[in-house]
């Protein structure tokens with residue numbers, strides 16, 4: 500089981516329908532959704548786009564609707580769906596990195612301002628997907644004043660690109676410096692998951 504919080508937006512249904520994207524993310528193709536289902540082991544619900552891809556082309560961050568098809572509010576718009584990525588970030592979390600990050604917010608005003616701006620960026624991106632009253636003003640990962648989930652922050656950093664999500668950027672830089680994901684594709688080791696037959700153009 501992947502140690503990731505909140506739990507993924509899993510469903511037990513079959514892949515059906517044509518997903519639409521109302522944001523800057525790419526629309527998810529049927530091949531993308533199949534790849535995500537293979538990575539997660541189940542079909543994700545509420546996917547409206549692909550926010551980031553592994554170097555091999557597999558989706559590693561999906562953009563999820565702020566309200567799932569069953570009505571559940573879902574604040575984690577940018578969700579890491581790759582088990583290698585989730586595991587690498589769990590290792591960083593276990594190292595105590597989040598506590599050190601949060602401590603820095605108290606003394607580094609520039610960092611605190613950047614983190615607050617990242618919170619606003621997250622809300623603005625999600626607002627383009629629709630308004631959900633229950634999660635209004637609530638972003639993800641502990642923003643704007645706490646650091647509670649590096650998975651959510653790294654997902655945001657990958658979706659937004661460098662310079663928007665300071666702690667997500669830091670986490671990704673640490674992982675890249677180790678040479679693994681996201682610098683290189685880990686999926687050569689992923690037995691049972693065939694290469695995508697429908698790679699992105």
Ligand SMILES: [Zn+2]
Nearest residue numbers: 553555684686
């Ligand atoms: Zn890959």
